[in-house]
Amino acid sequence: MRSSLATSSRDNDEMTKTGAAARVRSLTGLLALGLMTGAVATPSGMAQSAGLEPAAGLPQTAVAAASLGDVAPIGSKPAAFSPERASFSVRFRDILTPYRVFLLTAVPGERVRLEIVEAGPTASDYRVEAKGGSATREARRFWTWEAPAVPGTYRISVRRNAVAGSGNTGAGRPLASDAITLNAVVMVPTDRLEDGKMGGYRIGEFPQTPYRDLPQYLPPRVLIPLANGADLQVSPHFTLAQFPCKGPPGYPKFVVLSEKLLLKLELLLERANEAGIASPTFQVLSGFRSPWYNANIGRPRYSRHIYGDAADIYVDNDGDGRMDDLNGDGQIDLADATVLHRIVEQMDGSVETAHLIGGLGQYPTTSNHGPFIHVDTREFRARW
Numbered sequence: 157m158r159s160s161l162a163t164s165s166r167d168n169d170e171m172t173k174t175g176a177a178a179r180v181r182s183l184t185g186l187l188a189l190g191l192m193t194g195a196v197a198t199p200s201g202m203a204q205s206a207g208l209e210p211a212a213g214l215p216q217t218a219v220a221a222a223s224l225g226d227v228a229p230i231g232s233k234p235a236a237f238s239p240e241r242a243s244f245s246v247r248f249r250d251i252l253t254p255y256r257v258f259l260l261t262a263v264p265g266e267r268v269r270l271e272i273v274e275a276g277p278t279a280s281d282y283r284v285e286a287k288g289g290s291a292t293r294e295a296r297r298f299w300t301w302e303a304p305a306v307p308g309t310y311r312i313s314v315r316r317n318a319v320a321g322s323g324n325t326g327a328g329r330p331l332a333s334d335a336i337t338l339n340a341v342v343m344v345p346t347d348r349l350e351d352g353k354m355g356g357y358r359i360g361e362f363p364q365t366p367y368r369d370l371p372q373y374l375p376p377r378v379l380i381p382l383a384n385g386a387d388l389q390v391s392p393h394f395t396l397a398q399f400p401c402k403g404p405p406g407y408p409k410f411v412v413l414s415e416k417l418l419l420k421l422e423l424l425l426e427r428a429n430e431a432g433i434a435s436p437t438f439q440v441l442s443g444f445r446s447p448w449y450n451a452n453i454g455r456p457r458y459s460r461h462i463y464g465d466a467a468d469i470y471v472d473n474d475g476d477g478r479m480d481d482l483n484g485d486g487q488i489d490l491a492d493a494t495v496l497h498r499i500v501e502q503m504d505g506s507v508e509t510a511h512l513i514g515g516l517g518q519y520p521t522t523s524n525h526g527p528f529i530h531v532d533t534r535e536f537r538a539r540w
């Protein structure tokens with residue numbers, strides 16, 4: 157593989173560097189976003205060179221299965237992990253999601269084409285209803301959702317009507333009703349950044365020249381605003397408040413979060429649960445990093461964290477702020493990160509999930525954090 161890519165894209169985690177409190181200007185409309193309440197990471201103490209964030213400052217945002225809001229429980233065992241896959245999928249842009257709740261990001265006024273994808277032909281009919289913007293049916297399985305001009309969160313419901321078995325064709329089997337909720341976020345365009353700030357919140361400057369002219373390294377077009385105490389379900393087992401940058405302190409924060417990363421995290425979580433790691437989510441040690449923050453902690457300029465498609469994660473079901481003993485050997489060490497690392501290796505090596513391929517690294521315990529892995533969806537393989 158292109159080891160130079162892997163080396164220059166190497167990643168690591170960080171320590172919060174405090175700065176001036178973010179000021180809120182001209183953003184009252186954003187603060188009114190209809191977001192659910194949830195736990196939000198608290199920025200921790202002062203930077204110690206390029207050290208790592210102390211465990212005490214880590215977000216404790218484990219999303220209990222019981223808090224999934226719109227997500228209907230499957231079966232009679234609510235305590236058990238459920239992938240929350242619908243019996244059909246929705247495609248938009250390069251995202252194909254089967255999950256019952258998922259993020260859809262858009263720029264103001266964008267026309268987003270939605271396609272229903274079924275595992276096999278059925279006689280069922282679908283409805284798409286949008287609370288905000290307009291959803292127009294273009295063909296039997298195609299809609300166009302026109303995003304509102306005003307940034308905010310708008311729910312799109314994609315619903316399949318129940319079908320009685322007709323038996324006349326192979327498509328005549330009975331089907332229950334089913335639905336996928338897209339939490340559509342109309343975001344703030346990055347061209348509104350002034351001196352690297354959005355409403356006083358420091359973001360910094362995204363590299364204007366893409367790494368090796370790769371399109372996935374173009375500057376993000378938009379930022380998701382996150383008000384203090386607010387949250388949004390972005391996939392069945394992850395919420396927006398797990399991903400914001402660790403600094404500077406203050407709200408509203410602005411987050412870049414890739415739908416593709418969420419697909420990879422959900423799939424990894426599902427595979428981990430299948431492997432016996434019973435966990436309702438991953439703890440995110442580091443999700444989005446603004447270019448300003450990323451530079452402040454000495455990370456590579458083209459870190460995938462600034463593009464919102466990278467996460468440093470671990471499993472922490474006992475709530476001590478560190479990785480659990482995933483391999484059951486009584487020790488908490490790199491071997492526990494390796495358990496997750498191996499699952500990602502299998503995913504990246506599989507044709508079925510090749511579209512989610514990316515970077516993968518594992519990190520041992522230090523005085524500041526337990527073991528964790530880095531995953532991203534940079535579209536080529538990178539390892540460290």
Ligand SMILES: [Ca+2]
Nearest residue numbers: 472478479480
């Ligand atoms: Ca733990």
Ligand SMILES: [Ca+2]
Nearest residue numbers: 481483485487
């Ligand atoms: Ca262990």
